[in-house]
Amino acid sequence: MSRLDSFIRRLTAQRDILNHVEADLDLPEGAIMEIGLGNGRTFNHLRELFPERHIVAFDRAMGAHASSVPPQEDLVIGEISQTAPAFIGAEAALVHADIGTGYPEKDAITLTWLPDLAAGMLAKGGVAVSGLPLDHPVLKPLPVPESVPTDRYFLYRKI
Secondary structure, three states: OOHHHHHHHHHHHHHHHHHHHHHHOOOOOOOEEEEOOOOOHHHHHHHHHOOOOOEEEEEOOOOOOHHHOOOHHHEEEOOHHHHHHHHOOOOEEEEEEOOOOOOHHHHHHHOOOHHHHHHHHEEEEEEEEEOOOOOOOOEEEOOOOOOOOOOOOEEEEEO
């Protein structure tokens, strides 16, 4: 599969899961944590899906398109592994993390802290959506929409 096709498949899976969360899953009260703002496409989509929710975005550096920049007070810049733990206990309704690199050795390092971070940010009953698998005792895997290939994107509920 070409890298372009893989990219399209990832973004399609991401969109389909987020649309599924909004349409089909009950979320508790709380904010949305967008881990990995990037150019802001997903942040923009989350604003459309959840216009009433407070969204906090995290990234290493600002790289978002001008139309997809969160308000200053909702943007946390710096190494996510260092800045985001301040939000553990935030009782978030949804945590979305799209920070995989496609390099197994780099992603293995991210997976040493990302599952604990996502679980810690979520309220009980909250939902985590991730491009990387989140192996954590309080995160119960949920089925993804049929349009999402196995192991392309992951969905969990905090128990």
